[in-house]
Amino acid sequence: MNPRRISKTIKIGNVAIGGGAPVVVQSMTKTDTRDARATIEQIKELEDCGCELIRVAVPDAEAARAIVDIKKGISIPLVADIHFDYRLALTALESGADGLRLNPGNIGEPEKVKAVAIAARERGAPIRIGLNAGSLPKTDNPNLNVAERMVEAALEQIRLLESLDFDLIKVSLKAFDVPTTIEAYQAIAENMPYPLHIGITEAGTPRTGVIRSTVGIGTLLWLGIGDTIRVSLTAHPREEVVAGYEILKSLNLRQRGPVLVSCPTCGRAEADVVKLAEAVEARLQKIDKPIRVAVMGCVVNGPGEAKDADVGIACGKGKGVIFKKGEKVAVVEEKDFLTALMKEVEGL
Numbered sequence: 001m002n003p004r005r006i007s008k009t010i011k012i013g014n015v016a017i018g019g020g021a022p023v024v025v026q027s028m029t030k031t032d033t034r035d036a037r038a039t040i041e042q043i044k045e046l047e048d049c050g051c052e053l054i055r056v057a058v059p060d061a062e063a064a065r066a067i068v069d070i071k072k073g074i075s076i077p078l079v080a081d082i083h084f085d086y087r088l089a090l091t092a093l094e095s096g097a098d099g100l101r102l103n104p105g106n107i108g109e110p111e112k113v114k115a116v117a118i119a120a121r122e123r124g125a126p127i128r129i130g131l132n133a134g135s136l137p138k139t140d141n142p143n144l145n146v147a148e149r150m151v152e153a154a155l156e157q158i159r160l161l162e163s164l165d166f167d168l169i170k171v172s173l174k175a176f177d178v179p180t181t182i183e184a185y186q187a188i189a190e191n192m193p194y195p196l197h198i199g200i201t202e203a204g205t206p207r208t209g210v211i212r213s214t215v216g217i218g219t220l221l222w223l224g225i226g227d228t229i230r231v232s233l234t235a236h237p238r239e240e241v242v243a244g245y246e247i248l249k250s251l252n253l254r255q256r257g258p259v260l261v262s263c264p265t266c267g268r269a270e271a272d273v274v275k276l277a278e279a280v281e282a283r284l285q286k287i288d289k290p291i292r293v294a295v296m297g298c299v300v301n302g303p304g305e306a307k308d309a310d311v312g313i314a315c316g317k318g319k320g321v322i323f324k325k326g327e328k329v330a331v332v333e334e335k336d337f338l339t340a341l342m343k344e345v346e347g348l
């Protein structure tokens, strides 16, 4: 894996982004922001599964004002997502937003961008320049491809904020197309010093969207690019946070909660491994410890993996062997596989 690109560090509330800080997992609420109670409830649920930064859509002034109440009910920093109307950005900041996501390019006259930059700087609130391939400004150069156009537009908007003496900047360049996204991030990473928010936009439902996001985000992280991630899914945002951590855990970039190792099963399996692994996975969701748990289907290849895990089971015919820290600790009946395994997990 490439060494991580070291960007400038910004702080959104108490969360550091860039400069070698751990890659931050974030998500976006799917409630009506004007409904503070429902929005708080969803954010609390996301906090419980590890979400470190939350973004809320701010389509109107009522939503911007609701941030006052939302902030009182949550513990993680909040970013207000603004389009077009600079007054919404000002109200969101007055209401306590810790950061903004907007495109200076669609805010309009320089005076309006300047007003937002001044208010954000006074509060120490960073601005994410968030470009999407689907809504790029016009370009004078017809030879540029989509990735190049995203980079060109982002650099222009960075220069605009810098000219206003504002440097609490974070950048994202998202497309649905994974190669386009990777190309754009690679180019911008070499051309400016600010941290990068990475993701694949409109990635789809969990079945396909997690794969698409993992390929895009995982490749960028492998290249050393990316300071905060959002997995965009057509699903409850909890799925986005869980997927985000799984990507980071797969690359050994973050640890959170258990890792489940389970064999794919084959003609040698002597128990219903799919059912057992699913039941174990559901139970592990409530555990915070960064442990490795293995569920293996037979006594041929199972014991090796099971021994390497903190706790593991190698299922045999009607009986299974439980291992803990490499040592065989019990032989259990098939009906007791789940409870016996979880007893050892909980005892760690």
Ligand code: SF4
Residues within 6 Å of the ligand: 263, 264, 265, 266, 267, 268, 269, 270, 296, 297, 298, 299, 300, 301, 302
């Ligand atoms: S552990 Fe055993 S059952 Fe599972 S895939 Fe390997 S050989 Fe097949």
